[in-house]
Amino acid sequence: RTLHQNIHSSTEQRQDKKSESMEFPSASSLLLILLPPVLYISYHIARSLAKKKPTTHGLRRHPLLGHLPAFLKNRDRFLEWSTELIVASPDLRMGFWIPGMTTGIVTGNPADVEHILRANYPKGERAISMLADFLGHGLFNSDGEQWLWQRKNVSLEFTTRSLRGFLVDSVQAEVGNRLLPLLRRAADGAGVVLDMQDVLERFAFDTICMVSFGHDPCCLADGGVLTEGKSDFMRAFGEAQDLIVSRFLDPVAASWKVKKWLNVGKERRLKKAIADVHGFAMEIVRSRRQSASGEESRDDVLSRFVASDEHGDEALRDIALSFLIAGRETTSSALTWFFWLVSSRPDVVARIADEVRSVRSMAGTRPGDPFTFDALRDMQYLHAALTESMRLYPPVLIDSQSSAADDTLPDGTHIGAGWNITYSAYAMGRLAAIWGKDCAEFKPERWLGDDGAFRPESPFRYTVFHAGPRTCFGKEMAYVQMKSIAASVLEEFAVDVVRKNAGSGVPEHVLSVTLRMKGGLPVQIRRRVEA
Numbered sequence: 001r002t003l004h005q006n007i008h009s010s011t012e013q014r015q016d017k018k019s020e021s022m023e024f025p026s027a028s029s030l031l032l033i034l035l036p037p038v039l040y041i042s043y044h045i046a047r048s049l050a051k052k053k054p055t056t057h058g059l060r061r062h063p064l065l066g067h068l069p070a071f072l073k074n075r076d077r078f079l080e081w082s083t084e085l086i087v088a089s090p091d092l093r094m095g096f097w098i099p100g101m102t103t104g105i106v107t108g109n110p111a112d113v114e115h116i117l118r119a120n121y122p123k124g125e126r127a128i129s130m131l132a133d134f135l136g137h138g139l140f141n142s143d144g145e146q147w148l149w150q151r152k153n154v155s156l157e158f159t160t161r162s163l164r165g166f167l168v169d170s171v172q173a174e175v176g177n178r179l180l181p182l183l184r185r186a187a188d189g190a191g192v193v194l195d196m197q198d199v200l201e202r203f204a205f206d207t208i209c210m211v212s213f214g215h216d217p218c219c220l221a222d223g224g225v226l227t228e229g230k231s232d233f234m235r236a237f238g239e240a241q242d243l244i245v246s247r248f249l250d251p252v253a254a255s256w257k258v259k260k261w262l263n264v265g266k267e268r269r270l271k272k273a274i275a276d277v278h279g280f281a282m283e284i285v286r287s288r289r290q291s292a293s294g295e296e297s298r299d300d301v302l303s304r305f306v307a308s309d310e311h312g313d314e315a316l317r318d319i320a321l322s323f324l325i326a327g328r329e330t331t332s333s334a335l336t337w338f339f340w341l342v343s344s345r346p347d348v349v350a351r352i353a354d355e356v357r358s359v360r361s362m363a364g365t366r367p368g369d370p371f372t373f374d375a376l377r378d379m380q381y382l383h384a385a386l387t388e389s390m391r392l393y394p395p396v397l398i399d400s401q402s403s404a405a406d407d408t409l410p411d412g413t414h415i416g417a418g419w420n421i422t423y424s425a426y427a428m429g430r431l432a433a434i435w436g437k438d439c440a441e442f443k444p445e446r447w448l449g450d451d452g453a454f455r456p457e458s459p460f461r462y463t464v465f466h467a468g469p470r471t472c473f474g475k476e477m478a479y480v481q482m483k484s485i486a487a488s489v490l491e492e493f494a495v496d497v498v499r500k501n502a503g504s505g506v507p508e509h510v511l512s513v514t515l516r517m518k519g520g521l522p523v524q525i526r527r528r529v530e531a
């Protein structure tokens with residue numbers, strides 16, 4: 001054998017031995033290799049099977065499109081549809097899944113709602129990025145530290161007595177100089193029909209602009225003449241809000257990004273409307289800076305932030321816009337449904353008028369005089385009637401959050417990270433479990449104690465103003481405004497709804513952030529005749 005042959009045969013022997021040991025591992029070593037992954041996978045399968053999943057009682061799921069077809073079919077009656085499902089389900093919630101878009105729950109279950117709101121689930125990246133073009137990262141459109149910091153600053157400013165005084169004065173001036181003269185004209189003209197929703201929205205816009213910016217857009221004019229066009233600012237703001245909300249309602253999740261990039265369709269209009277709103281708001285911010293440097297002191301929210309000198313112009317603009325979006329259509333929506341409800345309840349109207357008369361006689365004021373903060377506080381029955389009206393028709397229609405991480409609801413139901421979690425104040429207002437068998441009735445008395453004083457319900461059961469750390473900032477302001485309007489109007493006028501079946505058929509609503517009536521609320525105004 002040559003040296004070469006020897007080397008070759010010894011290499012073959014080594015390779016044979018090696019391949020023998022590789023091809024035939026012993027059974028025990030095989031078990032050792034496979035056991036950990038098998039155990040790991042089985043553990044996770046068992047855990048996921050054990051997790052209680054949200055049920056979708058009665059809601060059909062398409063194998064590929066999930067619940068998208070059901071959503072699209074019911075998008076024009078989302079409130080009624082989701083409420084029917086929630087009220088009929090044993091756990092008072094509906095789960096849903098829309099592929100490529102979101103998984104989530106809409107709940108009316110008080111224990112879920114308390115858990116979610118106390119934990120302060122964030123608004124989430126998806127929602128924040130959709131609104132950021134318009135609202136930047138102001139209080140309403142931020143999470144975490146960014147939100148907390150603004151929340152603390154705003155609460156310092158908001159609790160001051162001078163801001164409250166400024167609000168009461170602004171509201172009383174708007175009532176006395178604009179709203180009442182407008183209604184008197186309507187009452188004195190023959191067959192004049194007013195859109196009450198439009199009037200209330202103009203009122204709310206003037207007031208919230210005064211409080212947020214110290215600017216009066218005069219959407220309701222002095223002396224009660226209703227001009228055809230609203231202020232340019234109100235029109236641009238409304239357009240921007242409607243268009244940005246339509247991003248959320250688009251069934252194709254990110255199509256708005258493509259349209260925005262191409263600058264076409266709704267996104268093109270939105271860009272223009274946002275530019276108008278921002279341009280206008282920036283002008284006001286700069287003028288408030290000038291007033292501040294001139295030692296002129298003003299009471300609106302913006303001027304207070306300017307005075308603290310801690311914020312850049314854009315941050316100031318975003319804070320003020322957050323107030324505008326939050327306070328713009330909420331009080332007007334609440335009052336529109338309130339006037340519609342009481343138009344078929346002369347008993348409620350008579351009790352409100354009696355209460356206003358007795359508060360006036362205690363305060364020594366006459367009809368048409370402005371109400372003080374204390375006089376408004378004493379109107380307990382009116383407070384109850386407004387609260388009851390919002391129980392049945394809550395102004396904020398969609399209040400969604402996103403679960404930051406995996407979580408579990410109080411009954412053990414699993415919530416995945418990033419799920420859309422929406423609570424429905426509308427469904428909660430219709431739960432016999434909270435309000436009793438007569439929950440569908442408009443019954444202001446349910447809020448009054450034996451002494452006639454208003455008894456509040458837990459904010460986690462009456463969730464109209466949200467609850468927990470992120471609860472509404474403007475609740476007290478909203479009541480001041482709503483009570484001022486309702487008391488002044490019902491003291492002097494009867495508001496007759498012009499609509500077939502005014503008392504029975506519930507008006508349709510628009511699918512938006514707030515509960516707006518489709519087609520407005522046409523009314524005729526009459527002067528009240530005392531019995």
Ligand code: HEM
Nearest residue numbers: 140326327330331334395396464465466470472473474478
């Ligand atoms: C009847 C009238 C009102 C109702 C029913 C109402 C309801 C609500 C609800 C449900 C939220 C939570 C919404 C969300 O986070 O997506 C909220 C937040 C807020 N509201 Fe109101 N609101 C009303 C009036 C007002 C008014 C007049 C103002 C301003 C003066 C205001 C200022 C705010 C602010 C600043 C927030 C954001 C709070 C935060 O994120 O920390 N609200 N409101």
